[in-house]
Amino acid sequence: MQEDFIHFLWKFKKFDVLNVKTIDGKPLQIFDVGQHNHNSGPDFFNAKIKIGEQLWAGNVEIHLKSSDWYAHHHETDKAYDNVILHVVWAHDADIFRKNKSVVPTLELKNFVPSQLLKNYHQLFSAKKRWIPCENNFAEVDDFILDNWKERLYIERLERKSQQIDVLLNQTRQHWEEVLFRMLFRNFGLKVNADAFESVAKSIDFSIVRKLQSNPLELEALFLGQAGLLDATIEDAYFIQLKNTYKYLSQKFSLQNTAAAQVQFFRLRPSNFPTIRLVQLAQLYSEHYNLFSNVIATNRLTNFYELFQVGVSEYWKTHYTFQTSSTTSEKRLTKSFIDLLLINTIIPLKYCYNHQKGVLETEEIFELANAIKPEDNSIIKKFNSLKPVVKNAMDSQAFLQLKNNYCDSKKCLHCAIGCALITN
Incomplete structure (x- = not known):
């Protein structure tokens, strides 16, 4: 006990x-x-x-x-x-x-009561279960689940807000630069998240501001700081980018100090770091005040329009400098934009609203409810126990539940565990 x-x-x-x-x-x-x-x-x-x-x-x-x-x-x-x-x-x-x-x-x-004590022992004596209440999860009343997952989602947003506060302190409350760093990390996905974040940290955002009207210079800046222009490749566009980056390095005293190397291994071509960095360059060349646009946008369809950027002409027929491909716009997909919204945009809007004294969460909930849920092993397992995950708010809530309650058996602090014990 x-x-x-x-x-x-x-x-x-x-x-x-x-x-x-x-x-x-x-x-x-x-x-x-x-x-x-x-x-x-x-x-x-x-x-x-x-x-x-x-x-x-x-x-x-x-x-x-x-x-x-x-x-x-x-x-x-x-x-x-x-x-x-x-x-x-x-x-x-x-x-x-x-x-x-x-x-x-x-x-x-x-x-x-003896029944309450019995319920407690059954829940906490469970061994080799995915979650302690695995056998009884389907019995939990939907009303309890709905109220609990809202609280869990807010908990997750609060945790992400703490991470954003750290970035704000590092950037002297520069919201645009915080968005820049967060987008870089999320464009890198799991494989290149750390490498992309280190690239963003190596670039003073004032330089991005000065180059936003020139997509080629932004490409050279991002690819160069990621170490992707260090090789010797007989390709005209590569040479042009490399020379541009050399010029920018001298002009802005740039140092390629990325903490981790970008990886291509086991990535689909659409997720290659070359493509993601070029898409970021296009995004910032098309939207000078991206943070203001993000804060002013509330509807999912408008976010899809805001982030539906592609690549420059060269990259429409390339995934790397060494090999060509069939022509495609290589625009950000809705599923990728959904991930950006879940992991960057919504947490940033939530944190910004709180700092401005706006505590209303209805707008955040509506946006999260409109996004499709994440597709991973944890979400699939919860849905196999009971179909509870229908949108991104649900998937974020149940990730919070699994990682912060179930895995450490904090059932007495969980509405589901309390309901099962006192049933």
Whole structure:
């Protein structure tokens, strides 16, 4: 049994509150369980209870057994002098404060419904399951799932907002440059994310501003900083780009300091770093104030129009400098734009709105609900248990659930786990 379970029982009063008594037989009335403290000090602050005829206001400490009070050295800590109740699963020792007064104790094990205890053990004794509630997930009420996944989605956006805050600090609150770095990382996908991010960091955004009217110079800048113009290739366009990059390097004192090399291995030609970097060059040459456009855009169809860029003439017949291909526009696909929206645009809009004091999330939810869900093994598995993922908001929510709750068995902090335990 986990101590978190005792926290759960106390916080939500999941025991026989009408008949509880302290270990010395005094009736106990609970008016307020207090505020759950997740930092150091007693577990619940400012509780209000009545023991016998005496009203008490103060803190509550939770342990599996009474003797844990001494194991944690609370008897010498002033922070625990105003504990008015010690809540334990099993009482095995009398507890005293520093002034030698007795701390009243509630032993919970005789006041918890047997079915609730059985449900708890079934959930936490599960071994070799994909998620602890795998066998019961389909039983969870849709109302609980719908409300929980909204909270999970906000949690995920909050986590991504923290990462954006780091970028804002690095760029001195330059939103346009933050978007630039985030787009580079996401254009690199999983294979080249780190390499593309290091390319973006190696370029002062003021240089991008100066070159936006010249797509060829942007191409040379991005490809050169990625180390893709270092070779010797007998190709006229390659030589033109290489000479352009040499000129830009001297003009802006550029240094090719990318932390990781870009990779072509196991990538489809449409995801080759050459193509993705050229598409980025086209995007920034077509949209001078891209961040402002992103913030002003709300509808999915308008985002598809905004990001439906292709490549320059040379790349319509090439994926690399060494080989030619059949002619194609090589425009960003809707599925790729969906990934940009999920991983870059929506988190950025959410963070920006919060910094501006706009706390309304309806616009964000509508956009996320309009995007198709991600297609990965986690989402497929959840849908095999119960068809719950229908859009991008759902897929992001259930990724948050799996990675931050299920994998670490935080079932007592999960609406699904709580529902199954108390059912």
